[in-house]
Amino acid sequence: MENKMPDLNLNLKLHDENVHGYLSLLRNLLLASFMLLLFSDIFCGCVIRYKLVKPEIISWSPRIIVFHNVLCIELKYLRSDQLVEYVSSGMVLGLGTGSTAAFVVYKIGQLLASGQLTNIIGVPTSKRTQEQAAALGITLSILGDHPKLDLAIDGANEVDPNLNLVKGRGGALLREKMVEAASNKCVVVVDDSKLVIGLGGSGLAMPVQVVQFCWK
Numbered sequence: 001m002e003n004k005m006p007d008l009n010l011n012l013k014l015h016d017e018n019v020h021g022y023l024s025l026l027r028n029l030l031l032a033s034f035m036l037l038l039f040s041d042i043f044c045g046c047v048i049r050y051k052l053v054k055p056e057i058i059s060w061s062p063r064i065i066v067f068h069n070v071l072c073i074e075l076k077y078l079r080s081d082q083l084v085e086y087v088s089s090g091m092v093l094g095l096g097t098g099s100t101a102a103f104v105v106y107k108i109g110q111l112l113a114s115g116q117l118t119n120i121i122g123v124p125t126s127k128r129t130q131e132q133a134a135a136l137g138i139t140l141s142i143l144g145d146h147p148k149l150d151l152a153i154d155g156a157n158e159v160d161p162n163l164n165l166v167k168g169r170g171g172a173l174l175r176e177k178m179v180e181a182a183s184n185k186c187v188v189v190v191d192d193s194k195l196v197i198g199l200g201g202s203g204l205a206m207p208v209q210v211v212q213f214c215w216k
């Protein structure tokens with residue numbers, strides 16, 4: 001990862017008697033920036049090191065992590081060229097829910113329209129995604145007809161240093177887990193705003209869904 005020192009554009013008027021104070025302020029600011037960069041790097045390192053199933057890091061900025069056979073990834077700003085590394089013609093794809101997944105679905109629609117992808121079947125994880133995908137002309141199916149998926153792509157709400165995820169704040173809790181569990185590979189794309197020290201660390205509500213289905 002490339003670390004760049006932020007530009008410190010300080011317009012300080014130095015008076016003789018204040019020179020020492022200003023210089024020490026500047027030194028402290030530089031030190032604080034350096035420590036921040038250092039610790040953010042250590043945190044990123046933890047994300048890679050502690051994973052039991054080795055994740056594949058596609059890119060650090062935006063942060064895109066691929067877990068194999070583990071519940072998923074998030075791809076908010078995944079570029080088309082990154083997307084096509086994972087999605088190929090003829091695949092049955094799990095289409096996630098949320099702002100990140102919506103971006104991916106849009107990109108898949110674009111790639112289909114331009115002919116770069118063909119013969120894709122999407123299994124949406126929510127009605128919202130189903131409507132978006134249908135509007136983009138993506139052929140859709142359900143798990144009953146396609147119980148084995150090649151790849152699912154989704155977002156997440158939180159990622160801890162062990163790469164455990166909180167998902168479902170977009171309301172697709174059950175469907176997304178069923179679709180992602182049926183997928184050979186799952187891609188979750190998350191940016192830094194989703195990284196937490198421990199699950200629940202964002203302080204936002206923890207999604208819980210109670211379903212009657214199969215309760216006995």
Ligand SMILES: O=C[C@H](O)[C@H](O)[C@H](O)COP(=O)(O)O
Nearest residue numbers: 098099100155168170171172
């Ligand atoms: O239920 C929704 C899904 O779990 C989403 O992947 C999650 O809420 C993240 O959504 P967003 O990409 O909008 O941050």
